[in-house]
Amino acid sequence: HDDVRGHAITVESMEKDIILMKRFNFNAVRTSHYPNHPAWYDLCDKYGIYVIDEANIECHGLADHGKKMRNYAWKDLAEDPEWLPAFMSRLIGMIERDKNHPCVIIWSLGNESGYGMNHVAMAAWAHGYDPTRPVHYERTRYAKGKIPRIVDVISVMYPSLNYLVQLAEDPEEDRPIIMCEYAHSMGNSTGNLKEYWDIIRKYRRICGGFIWDWVDQGLKKRTEDGVEYWAYGGDFGDEPNDGNFCINGLVWPNREPHPAIWECKKIQQPVKAEPVDLKIGLVRIINEYDFTNLSALDIFWELYEDGSLIDCGQLPKMDVKPKESKVIIVPYKLPQLRPGAEYWLMLRFKLAESTLWAEKGYEIGWEQFKLPFEVPSSSIIKTEDMPPLDFQETTSEIIVVGKNFSVTLDKKVGLLSSFKSGNRELIKEGFRLNVWRAPTDNDAPRLAVEWRKAGLDKLVYEARHIRSARVSEKHFLIEVSSILRTLEGQERFECLYSYNIYGSSDIIIEVKVNPLKGLPPHLPRIGLQAKVPKEYEIVTWYGRGPHENYCDRKEGAAIGVYRSTVEEQYVPYIKPQENGNRTDVKWVSLTDSSGFGLLVVGMPILEVSALYYTIEDLSSAKHTYELKKRDFITLNLDYRQSGLGGGSCGPDTLPIYLVKPEPVVFSVRLRPIYPDESAMEISKQRILTNFRRLKEDDKV
Secondary structure (H helix, E strand, O other): OEOOOEOOOOHHHHHHHHHHHHHOOOOEEEOOOOOOOHHHHHHHHHHOOEEEEEOOOEOHHHEEOOEEEOOEOOOHHHHOHHHHHHHHHHHHHHHHHHOOOOOEEEEEOOEOOOOOHHHHHHHHHHHHHOOOOOEEOHHHHHOOOOOOOOOOOEEEEOOOHHHHHHHHOOOOOOOOEEEEEEOOOOOOOOOOHHHHHHHHHHOOOEEEEEEOOOEOOOEEEEOOOOOEEEEOOOOOOOOOOOOOOOOOOOEOOOOOEOOHHHHHHHHHOOEEEEEEEHHHOEEEEEEOOOOOOHHHEEEEEEEEEOOEEEEEEEOOOOOOOOOOEEEEEOOOOOOOOOOOOOEEEEEEEEEOOOOOOOOOOOEEEEEEEEOOOOOOOOOEEOHHHOOOOEEEEOOOEEEEEEOOEEEEEEOOOOEEEEEEEOOEEOOOEEEEEEOOOOOOOOOOOOHHHHHHHOOHHHOEEEEEEEEEEEEEOOEEEEEEEEEEEOOOOOEEEEEEEEEEEEOOOOEEEEEEEEEOOOOOOOEOEEEEEEEEEOOOOEEEEEEEEOOOOEOOEOOOOEEEEEEEEHHHHOOOOOOOOOOOOEEEEEEEEEEOOOOOEEEEEEEEEEEEEEEOOOHHHHHHOOOHHHOOOOOEEEEEEEEEEOOOOOOOOOOOOOHHHOEOOOOEEEEEEEEEEOOOOOHHHHHHOEEOOOOOOOOOOOOO
């Protein structure tokens, strides 16, 4: 695909695709659903890409969700002898043309065209003419009884994990298994890939799979104002159309990588490492290459204290044959263990020599291990050592004032309206319970329908009771009891916020969420949302990164300290949707260029996103050009967000990655951060809390 020429692509574009595939640890392509340009096979021969060559036989045009059209169902052509010459012609032409390409390892009889006598004839001819290559056709699964032996591989599309295991454990089968389509990568997606690969690695008969698909097939278009964007079905006045169902790639039309492709690279990497005894540096290195000795790679190690590199080195050359492993010692020196610190060992596997597709030193893969050191306890901030607090309460506000900071709660709405350090405002509004997200393409078919039916996209916040009390001279507590209800008045959530304000300028917000009736089985998320002044545009966090990641798509995102901007946090999916999340975040700061701003500390961890767009903006837009930057930052601090899955065409998100509507209690810590302060050190400090519930007769 080319975003200007459409189907007319250049050899240069093909070569760029293959180089990208190799760099991201892909080794095979299925030519869905027809033979490709002859130059493609030359390039696959040259660079080393396996090819399933697929005959141009496809009957989707005869299908309308199982109903017959033009007196045919899509499976009928396969049983019609009048169509046999057409079936045979397309197969024979492909095989005759491509038979001398070593990259072609399997012949495919076509795609989703039912199963019948015409396929039996095709397979017989292919086996007779070319007995050296296996034959593939996914729709043989729909034959009566066992999968017929006309195919040499068992092929499945979008299987559940359980079904994949069932196929692999079938005692009556010995044929290899291929997922000819899986991990549908439409929009923000490609969740739970790790679970598929755990099964692939466990069962020898499972060869792997072909992700659907490679590139977003959008076309360049301009608005009347000259703003360029990628268009999809319906944007050209075309009827009928498939909407954005052609926007399902791992790369954008210009071949910029989606965040999901980093997950693919990590999970598919051909060299892995497992811990043996990390305290003394014992690690097992596993060579998953089929033909390459690990001597082709240079292996480097790095030791991190929190996010800072404190030691590093290179391991000696390794002679590890394909499919073998070796236990080695990583010779790091035991560091002086600092209070509250975390220590991480990183192994990096890099090309020892340049190849056709990457230079020497290109990173093939990595592994990261948390070292099991017993570190001293972190420091404690005692309430008695803090400066005192003052307060005032009116009919409309509660204001708590400390040394160089103040906190204001608007009693009319039951939300913080101000958190100042000196005269600098740190928030514009917040923090309120949020359970909604802009539906991803995977959410849209099923989950988002349930969410909207329950009114989760338009919940109204209502404060019911506000109480406050001075816990001590240096600790003030405000409690807000609230309800989230639908526009029709149906109550969906009870929420109790406890704002513990300390003389140290810390605010610890404890949130107690109680789901009520009328909710779907799963929620988009549970967390807090606030509005932050736009000048705090620099985002720094200690968690997974640097790219976007989610609970079921985070294997390819290492733990570290990362620095970005709010602008860079946004991921411009062609059809706007939920984006920009980071998981396992211990702390995040939003600061200006001087380093002043807001610090948020997880207790213990959070999922975080910071964007110039609201969830409502992302939910309603159909194209990127429709999004207009707000004059504030939407900050999401999630207790948990549901995973991404692959439900736009395939199984739903795995249950372990879904947020259930159950009672939860979580906390976050807020405070100003200044240019001369270390967010890492502040995050380790513990405040001796004395949380308690206020009673009706508590007095300030």
